Amino acid sequence: MPYTPEQNGCCEQEHRTIVEASRTLMHAHGDLPKGLWAEIINTAAYIINRTGVSGIEGKSPYELWVGRKPSIKNLRIIGCTCYAHIPKQFRGKMSKKAVKGILIGYDENDGYRIWSLDKLKLIRSRDVIFDEEPLKQVEHLNSDKPEEPDESCVDFRRFLEKKDETNEHLDPNKNENPDTPSITEDEGGPSNENVSDDGGNVEDEIPDRVLRDRETLRPPERYGFDALVMSAETDVLNLEEPKNYREAINSENKVNWEKAMQSEIDSLHENKTWTLANLPDGKKAISTKWVYKVKMNPDGTIDKFKARLVVQGFSQRLGIDYEQTFSPVAKASTVRTLLSVAASKNMKLMQFDVSTAFLYGYLEEEIYIKQPEGFDDGSNKVCKLNRSLYGLKQAPRCWNQRFAAFLLKIGFKQSNADTCLFLKKTESTHIMIALYVDDGLVASIREEDLEIFIRDLKKEFKITTKPASYYLGFESHQQEGRITLNQKAYLKKLLERFGMENCRPSPTPMIQTGEEKDIEDPAKKEKFPYRQAVGGLMYLMVGTRPDIAYAVGVASRTLENPTWNNWVQVKRIFRYLKGTSQLGLLYKSGNNSLVCYSDADHGGDHSTGRSTTGVVAMFSNAAISWLSQRQTSVSISTTEAEIVAASEGAKEVIWLKRLLLDMENLDCRPTLHVDNEAAIKLSKNPEFHRRTKHIHIRHFFVREQVTSGELVIEQVDTENQLADC
Structure with missing residues (x-):
């Protein structure tokens, strides 16, 4: 019968076993973030499948399925601190060699799944050093003695006895000499998020070997835990960009991100982007999220911390929430041609950036969004959009149409060769504008014409201006009758x-x-x-x-x-x-x-x-x-x-x-x-x-x-x- 899970008692009992094991893993060695519950459930199932189960005589589910005993030599304490090796392709000579994280599971390709404490995201690595503190003995509720481990867990407990043992580097693919643990620096991966090698199951490739007395095994000092920690802490300033609101308010740069978010909200209110309203019947409110970016100067210094509220436009429906989405941008050839003409005529150059540009676009559709995270007034109302917003599929198009309409109103013409090139030419005036989304480049024969245009632009939009020295990642330097361009x-x-x-x-x-x-x-x-x-x-x-x-x-x-x-x-x-x-x-x-x-x-x-x-x-x-x-x-x-x-x-x-x-x-x-x-x-x-x-x-x-x-x-x-x- 539907909605009666009680009829399948075996399945429900198995679910309970996995959930209880997951809860234990989440809290046994420090409270793990609740958002990792899915990873921990996978880990619990991984461990249970390799452990003896009552009712099955001495055989684990893994052995019953594949026909051979599993190896548990790769098991470590879930929730322990660990350090995953960073491949040399992703670091400089003096950069740190490892990223600090928390072990949350085991990868299908002979590696480990780690929650990075620096980047606050999941990474996969085979080359990991663990800092496992011995678990404290917990008295059993109905006994004066701790419960004796069964035989299937003996090998696992041996791995948890000594810190020296747990600080070893484990390479599941190699039968190493245990006297010489190695930290391989040349093993690479396709990205920072995935540094694992392809391979089969861990159980298939870990050879069984007799463990020697670990008291006599001391790795060389250069391989020690302290040496790795020193390497991992070489970066003094952490400028990682948060992936969501929770990461932002818990980061080291919390104050900067809060100021950036407040500035964004102020801009939204100033432009009257939305009106609070009750959600009409038949309408769906679209979710929003915060996007964070550290803006850098050409010399590598920090320009500003920027937060942007974006709509999760992937949930929009064609024909209901949007129609047309195409929006042009200035071509790179157009920008270079503009600069070449400016050099030949010795024109004055200026660049501008329109703040919260997409908020100036006018919407034709009726769209509702949820109140921003961290700025919900608790009224259970939604925001009815009056202007376009970042993340909407039609937002770039709305902004481009608004900007083009403004320039046409003040006497500019749109180029037929590139619709993001705008021109104004009279007997005494010659102005050219190239627009790439919200970044504009202006060239003018006379400086007074340039000043008049900037003044008109500021009346319509909130902009920042500066000499044209760094546009779209291009560094430009202007002298008399010549312009250099490089990156x-x-x-x-x-x-x-x-x-x-x-x-x-x-x-x-x-x-x-x-x-x-x-x-x-x-x-x-x-x-x-x-x-x-x-x-x-x-x-x-x-x-x-x-x-x-x-x-x-x-x-x-x-x-x-x-x-x-x-x-x-x-x-x-x-x-x-x-x-x-x-x-x-x-x-x-x-x-x-x-x-x-x-x-x-x-x-x-x-x-x-x-x-x-x-x-x-x-x-x-x-x-x-x-x-x-x-x-x-x-x-x-x-x-x-x-x-x-x-x-x-x-x-x-x-x-x-x-x-x-x-x-x-x-x-x-x-x-x-x-x-x-x-x-x-x-x-x-x-x-x-x-x-x-x-x-x-x-x-x-x-x-x-x-x-x-x-x-x-x-x-x-x-x-x-x-x-x-």
Whole structure:
């Protein structure tokens, strides 16, 4: 019968056994956070399955299921303090080597599940040192003597007798000499949250061995518990960002986070973001959460503590709570082109940040949210939104429409090439604005026009302004008639993140040696943070470093199943960046021609036989746009590969021409440089029919542009081909 669990007495009894065991584990060795109850229940089931059960003669559930006795040599005291090893890929030379935590369970891949006390999140690790204090003897309620342990627990109790014994490093995958405990520093993992190795069950791989008298086993001093604690406490200032409200109010920076939350609430009330109301029938209130961020300056110092109230928009329903969600942002090419034009005209630069920008957007739908955690007045009412709020699916779109409407009202026009570029041009006024969500970059010929615009902007929105020196992670420095752009601060953090800050520089980002076989050394089979590294490099490449575009593009092809050889190639890119950290882009006046270079390496990708397209566009003596991408089909000749690349270059340069026409009325004929004579002839006339009849018609876009006079195509020597792949 439904809703009558009493009918299944065996199941209910088993549930009770697990719950009572879980409750004991939660409180036996210090009170564990109640939010970990699910982990503790899993741990209780893990232990019960490996322990003798009354009614089953001397056999544990595990033995009955798999047919062999389990090993309990990996068991430790749940709730004890422990230190999980941090792989060298995630720490610098002088950083701490371990993270402090509490043991809460056992991982299915021969490791331990640990609650990090520093980061307040779950991590998994195989290499752990435990600080187990012996459990105090607890008198039995009905006896003068402690209850005698059964035989199945004897081995487990032996593990709890001596602190020296529990401070050993346990490696479940190796049959170590017990006289020489080791702390392996080279075992890695794909991320800070998962540093375990793949493997089978713990019971399958732990060999049985006779335990010697632990009184005589003393690990070397360098492996001792105190040494590890000293390493773990090297970080004096803890700037971990809380994951939720509870972590924020219990963190070392509680006062700073409370001020940040109060500032956010004040902004919400100031903008009349919501009105308290009773929840109407048929409506559902959406939950909210706090998001915390420590804003840093380019030099690594703290800018401010920022708290943001966001709606959990994943619960919104299409057609009821939202309709359209798309919201554009300024393209990186647009930002660089704006800076190149500013350099050529010696324009004044300023950047602004709109505080709580999404609160200015107007909602078309009727939406209710729950009162924010920590600021609930206890009235059981909900908040009816009058404005958009962070986390709503339509919030970015609402804000973008509001900002665009304001600029159009005060005389600006929206670019057709990039809808996040706004322009105002008269005989005496020339202002350009690029908007990336709530961060804006402004360029103006006259400083008084810039001041007038900022004054109008402050009347409509709450903003902060400063000279354009650090925009979207790009560091810019302006002098008379020239602007430099780089990402040195970001590169420094990137090198430190992957432990490459002290690496030996390399003269090139990669070595092209053809198809390479992976290294078969078993020692190189450890996991490495390949995806994270390539992702970090990609932002650098997209921003200011076209010189690593090809190398990063090649590295991104193996994200699914990278090999050790691929990881070595990525580290070579880091080594190249270490030696060229001062490089960037230099825009200067004197050359207002738009030129583009296109090239292709025929069959350069040995795994697919496809070629790689390389394109770079120049204005004001520096690159404003570039790409390096594998072509979508196999080219059977160099001519075909080059014509495909030329078509990509033509598309990019035609768009840039429209962008420059909007920015400064520059109606020029861009030049496309190609180093393949046959491709140039084919782009002008339909020659070589027998050898080119299979080429898709879309690749002859370049011929149409040349015929119509939109661009000029010229030959360039290979030595001067800037887009050489």
